[in-house]
Amino acid sequence: MTETIEIPTSVEQLTPAWLTGFLGENGHDDTITAVTAMAVGTGQMAGSYRLTLDYSGPAELPATMIAKLATGEPEQRAFGSGVFRNEVRFYRDLASAFTVPMPRCYAATISDTGTEFVLLLEDMGAAVQGDQIIGCTAAQAESVAIAAAGLHAPRWNDPALLAEMPLPGEAEREMMESLLAPMADVYRERFSPDAQSSAAIDWLVREAGDWLVAPLRNTALIHGDLRVDNVLFGPSGEVTVIDWQTITTGNALRDIAFLLSTSLTPEDRRKHERGIVASYHRAVVTAGVTGYTLDECWDDYVGNLIQAPLIIVFGSAAAQPTERGTAMFDAMLSRSAAAIDDLVPGGLAGR
Known part of the structure; x- marks a missing residue:
C-alpha cells in the first residue's frame, strides 16, 4: 500500500x-x-x-x-x-x-x-469496449466464455481458495435477504419494469436465499459481473476481461449464465446458448478440470440464471444514476427475465 x-x-x-x-x-x-x-x-x-x-x-x-x-x-x-x-x-x-x-x-x-x-x-489500444445496451454477437459471447475458462479452471475446487474466500453462509443469507426486498422495491420505483421483468424480480426475492447457501459440487474463483461492458474486443476478435470488482468464490457457471442471459438477445441466446455452454465446457476440460460432464455444466448454467437479476438489483442501487445506466439495467433485466422464463422449470408464468 x-x-x-x-x-x-x-x-x-x-x-x-x-x-x-x-x-x-x-x-x-x-x-x-x-x-x-x-x-x-x-x-x-x-x-x-x-x-x-x-x-x-x-x-x-x-x-x-x-x-x-x-x-x-x-x-x-x-x-x-x-x-x-x-x-x-x-x-x-x-x-x-x-x-x-x-x-x-x-x-x-x-x-x-x-x-x-x-x-x-x-492501455489495450485498438480494443473496443463492449456495449451492454446493444449486446454482442453469439461469436463474441462464445469467445468470452472460452476466455473465462482461464479464470475458472486454474483453481477449480481449490480448498486453499475457499479458505481465503469462504463461500457464503447463513449470516450472508440473512444480510442479503434483509436488503433484497427493499432494493427490489427501489428498483421497481426507479425503472418501472414490464410484467415479465417484474415477475423475475419476484422470483429473485423468493429464491435467492436458498440459492445463495445451496451446497455446491464444484467451486472456482468467479468474476461476478461477466458481461460485454466488462470486455474489450480487439481488432482480430481477441478478448480482454476488465473490471474485477466483484470477484468471489462460487459455481463457475454463474459467470456464463450472467454473460449469455444479459449480453445476447433472447433470439440469439435461444439459438446458440447450448453450443456456447458446450464450448465453455470443452475449454475447462482442456484446461485440466476432470469429472465434470457436459450435462452437469448445462444444469449449472440453468441453475445460476439467478445471478443476473441479483446483480442487476444490487448493482443499480450501488451505481451512480445515469441515463445510460437506466437503459442498461432495463435491457439486462428484460433479457435475463426471458432466459429465466425459458429455462427455469415452470418458468415465470403464475409465479
Missing part, C-alpha cells in the same frame, strides 16, 4: 509528481513530466481515464495507460469500498495464477478504509 502520499479521488489529482511517486513505489523508476487525461469506459462504480504521459527521457513504461480510481461523493465511495478492495486484491495478489486475458497492472494502492484507490493498467 502507498503510505507516503494521499490517494487521489479526482483525475485532476493525478499529477506528474504524484504519478512518478506512485509508480516509483511500485518498482518503476521513470519520471513523468506531463500528463493529459481523457475519460474512457462506462463504469458505474469508479472512474476510468486514459493517461497520455511524457517522460524526462527514455522510459520503460508505455506512453499511455489507464487509470482507475474511486470518484464521487464520500458516501458513494464508502458504499463501494468492498468492490474497490476486491479489484485491487485481484490485480495485486491473485491475477498471476490465472490465464484469463486481462490488462497488465503497473501499480495499485488502496486506503485502509477502502474508499480511495488507484490502479494503473495497461
Whole structure:
C-alpha cells in the first residue's frame, strides 16, 4: 500500500509528481513530466481515464495507460469500498495464477478504509469496449466464455481458495435477504419494469436465499459481473476481461449464465446458448478440470440464471444514476427475465 502520499479521488489529482511517486513505489523508476487525461469506459462504480504521459527521457513504461480510481461523493465511495478492495486484491495478489486475458497492472494502492484507490493498467489500444445496451454477437459471447475458462479452471475446487474466500453462509443469507426486498422495491420505483421483468424480480426475492447457501459440487474463483461492458474486443476478435470488482468464490457457471442471459438477445441466446455452454465446457476440460460432464455444466448454467437479476438489483442501487445506466439495467433485466422464463422449470408464468 502507498503510505507516503494521499490517494487521489479526482483525475485532476493525478499529477506528474504524484504519478512518478506512485509508480516509483511500485518498482518503476521513470519520471513523468506531463500528463493529459481523457475519460474512457462506462463504469458505474469508479472512474476510468486514459493517461497520455511524457517522460524526462527514455522510459520503460508505455506512453499511455489507464487509470482507475474511486470518484464521487464520500458516501458513494464508502458504499463501494468492498468492490474497490476486491479489484485491487485481484490485480495485486491473485491475477498471476490465472490465464484469463486481462490488462497488465503497473501499480495499485488502496486506503485502509477502502474508499480511495488507484490502479494503473495497461492501455489495450485498438480494443473496443463492449456495449451492454446493444449486446454482442453469439461469436463474441462464445469467445468470452472460452476466455473465462482461464479464470475458472486454474483453481477449480481449490480448498486453499475457499479458505481465503469462504463461500457464503447463513449470516450472508440473512444480510442479503434483509436488503433484497427493499432494493427490489427501489428498483421497481426507479425503472418501472414490464410484467415479465417484474415477475423475475419476484422470483429473485423468493429464491435467492436458498440459492445463495445451496451446497455446491464444484467451486472456482468467479468474476461476478461477466458481461460485454466488462470486455474489450480487439481488432482480430481477441478478448480482454476488465473490471474485477466483484470477484468471489462460487459455481463457475454463474459467470456464463450472467454473460449469455444479459449480453445476447433472447433470439440469439435461444439459438446458440447450448453450443456456447458446450464450448465453455470443452475449454475447462482442456484446461485440466476432470469429472465434470457436459450435462452437469448445462444444469449449472440453468441453475445460476439467478445471478443476473441479483446483480442487476444490487448493482443499480450501488451505481451512480445515469441515463445510460437506466437503459442498461432495463435491457439486462428484460433479457435475463426471458432466459429465466425459458429455462427455469415452470418458468415465470403464475409465479
